[in-house]
Amino acid sequence: xxxxxxxxxVTGGARGIGSAASKLLALRGAKVVVNYVHNHxxxxxxxxxxxxxxxxxxxxxxDIRDENQAAELIKKTKESFGGSIDILVNNANMSFAxxxxxxxxxxxxxxxLNDELKSAFVMTKAVIPSMVEQKYGRIIYISSxxxxxPSPNMIAHGTAKGGIxxxxxxxxxxxxxQGITANVVAPGAVETDATxxxxxxxxxxxxxFTPLRRMAQPHDVAGVISFLxxxxxxxxxxxxxxxxxxxxxx
Numbered sequence: 001x002x003x004x005x006x007x008x009x010v011t012g013g014a015r016g017i018g019s020a021a022s023k024l025l026a027l028r029g030a031k032v033v034v035n036y037v038h039n040h041x042x043x044x045x046x047x048x049x050x051x052x053x054x055x056x057x058x059x060x061x062x063d064i065r066d067e068n069q070a071a072e073l074i075k076k077t078k079e080s081f082g083g084s085i086d087i088l089v090n091n092a093n094m095s096f097a098x099x100x101x102x103x104x105x106x107x108x109x110x111x112x113l114n115d116e117l118k119s120a121f122v123m124t125k126a127v128i129p130s131m132v133e134q135k136y137g138r139i140i141y142i143s144s145x146x147x148x149x150p151s152p153n154m155i156a157h158g159t160a161k162g163g164i165x166x167x168x169x170x171x172x173x174x175x176x177x178q179g180i181t182a183n184v185v186a187p188g189a190v191e192t193d194a195t196x197x198x199x200x201x202x203x204x205x206x207x208x209f210t211p212l213r214r215m216a217q218p219h220d221v222a223g224v225i226s227f228l229x230x231x232x233x234x235x236x237x238x239x240x241x242x243x244x245x246x247x248x249x250x
Contacts, residue, residue: 001230004029007081008229009073011035011064011123012092014043016192017142020218021089021225022046026055028226031081034059035073035092056081064092064119070126078130085130087229090120091142096160098153109156116160120167128175137180138229141168142221143240145188149248161186165240172238181237183228188244190216211246 008025012018013034023046026032032050034057036043043059050057058080062073077085096112097104120141131137146154147161165184172182189206207214221243227233228241242250 001028001226001232003087003226003230006030006086006229007033007077007084008087008089009033009035009077009085009123009127010089010091011119013089014039014046014059016093017187017190017218017221017225018089018091019046020222021091022057023050023053024219024222024226025087025089025229026050026057027053028230029055030087030229031056033057033073033077033080035062035064037061037063037092064123065115067122067125070122074126074130083130084134085127086134086136087138087140088123088127089140089142089225089229090123090164092119094119094160096156098157100153101155104156109159112156112160113163117163117167120164124171128180131180132175132178135179137175137178138233139168139171139180139182140225140228141165141182141184142225143168143184143186145186145242145244145248147186148250169238176237181228181233183233183236183238184240185221185224185228186240186242186244187216187221188242188247190218190221192218206247209247210244214245216243216245 008030010022013022014036022032034043047057062069094115097108143164144161146158168182168184
């Protein structure tokens, strides 16, 4: 999976899955833009790690729900690494309310839908012109198994991710003729900062119900992202890949 010379943008690239994906894409030859909103130190640590291993990377602060900030992200990417943008990993984490539907307000519900879908919409709009011009592109949307498999109190998150799953299908269909692929990676529970609140008993229970008998690590998801970003996946588009150790089987 040689990504030599490719330029990749990883939104939410400072921590967790985004950090692991940024490092692996760089290890395989891509020039990586580590996008972040608040955590400059974490993003810079990812960049430093990539450079220490001989790779090329920069960090760029941008709230990708904002068209102007997304445009600036694209501008800085091109200034640093040339005119092409080959890979987008749409991974930025959006906060959401965790509560039952009976207790949720429309504002709480719609906030997650708007944030999740707008970030995907804005960043896809931002990278598509370059990809169409060069007749090449790899877009990977990070979703969640909760988009297909409901869990208590996760209706806002699951519904928003279900929207991402459908959005990716339309992008794949519309831009396939231009050599652009769009695929979804749907992790199950992954041991990151986002799941640090889980008690050990819950993590053990998840592991016990997973055929591979453990929770996912960020590098498990990063490996699938790297494959979908490479030419080894050149005839895959519109796919949905659950990375969950078999806890849910499609």
